[in-house]
Amino acid sequence: MTAVAQEAGAPFGAAPPSGEHAIVTRGLTKRFRGGQVAVDALDLTVPRGSVYGFLGPNGSGKTTTIRMMLGLIAPTEGEYSLLGLPLPRALPRVGAVVEGPAFYPYLSGEANLMRFDAADPTSVRATARKRIADALDRVGLSAAAGKRYRNYSLGMRQRLAIAGALLGPRELLILDEPTNGLDPQGTREVRALVKDIAAGGTTVFVSSHLLAEVEQMCTHAAIMRTGRLVAEGTIASLNGGLATRVRVETPDVADAARVLGTLGLADVRSGGADVTAELGGHAPERINAALVGAGVAVRGLAVLRPSLEDVFVGLTGEGFDVDG
Template sequence: MGDTGEAVVEDEDGVIRTRALTKRYRGGQLAVDGLDLTVPAGSVFGFLGPNGSGKTTTIRMLMGLITPTSGTARVLGRPMPRAVQSVLPHVGALIEGPALYGFLSGRENLTRYDAADPTADPRTRRVRVEAALERVGLAAAAAKKAKAYSLGMKQRLGLAAALLQPRRLLVLDEPTNGLDPQGMREIRGLVRELAAEGTTVFLSSHLLDEIEQVCTHAAVMAQGRLITQGTVADLAAGLRGRLVVTTPDQAEAARVLKERGVGDVVVADEGRVTADAPDGELAELNAALVEAGVRVRGFGVERASLEDAFMALTGEGFDVAG
């Protein structure tokens, strides 16, 4: 699998680019079906899909862990898995949870990881290890055995291992798994910092609000096929938002909205009535509610979320185990 002769260069079509990428397992199971994926340089790219959608299989092909049945995958401008030895030194990865030595401390685990990197200068190893521990908030727990780490601490240590060297691409599979809200916030901040420094981040997550907060681009997979990809803003922009009326007179408000031809009127909790965003003038609809004696305490259209887009595209709930 050598192919180390050519330099790793930026691909003008994306840091990650696949064309008709397909993986069929023994027995005929089609895990990934003709995937055309483009991850722009400098992006934070969210990779979404329900259970069994083919995300993990795709990531494993991109990292050279398994070979495609057909199609092509290029990472940092080089073909995978053929160029795995020249590409992986430029890639940090946390896939399906970190692989740790439980009997070693966090610091010793990172030292082992760094020593296994043929490109790492042993003279500066200690500095790299301490910097990585500090960056993920594990400096105080560095001497603790990894087997005593919580799930969230193990995730942090795995991320630290991916950050021992400057990386042009970071591939993260559920990076906030097991973290408390504060830890999730810190990791999201770290992802933003890395992107600002020029690292492209490819992020698989089941937390749709996380994708909306952190990612610039996203792709949605379902049943092994790519449903859509683009900027996070564009994915939700094609959907109409929901009209939300806050009022103590919910029944009367719902009646008026239906009479005015507004669709999918729902009497919700917390004194709200929601409905499809109307085509007409919102001010006229608000006036009609007031004229009918409805006490309107809030009125407006909430934009469609990435979750709304996901549901519209896949028609199913979200489960990240695929």
């Protein structure tokens, strides 16, 4: 891959090196012909050692951003660095799987990786077999190394693609929709693999439209909407932007609402057979005791913690395409 350049002639990928960040973008923008803006002045800061979820509905600009980062397409404006380095200097230290794996169906997993490695001008041929064996072992495919690719499950195919991205030492791994199209078992396999890779010290940047997966897998996240960044931070800080609520299921809705108000809970709301309120610093067990003590029939009491989908809806007023 070659370094990308601005239309005016100044180099991209020229953000100042940083030992703390695996990815930095500043004002990264991509306009296509006809004036369509796919990515609009994107500022990202991905800490080293994080599992970073890059979230957004389909069509929000995630894959376009990744393709710019890897030098596959040229940005229109802005600058960026990977591992504190401009392209192409950073690329030998970066592994990536973009837009799904593509391998020869009649070759084994091991043979596919041999061909993949041979196409890399920076790889050392003398160590190819050991590196491939290590990569297959790392993704849990050693036992299936001689099995033809066409007989791999979807989860195994995705793990083989990740193995291809790990044939050399990688400080950063970029995965574009790694669980897309997988069944629950394949999704669990990839999720566990991502966590294992991150535990070894590699920063993992995961693009996804599946909010629940990102919440289980990632330490940090950014949320995109129509090419723009709407939120970025740790998972805890993003979820913490919305209040935790308590929900009481009861036939005595009016009495329950009155008790919650007396206890000092804010934003008490009634609907159907439920009453909800902001939990604040109140202990759920004390709320339950107060309700029962006041003669309220409590059928159920639950603490509702905000999700990333709640954050997205709160920021944009729109639903999130969680099913793709």
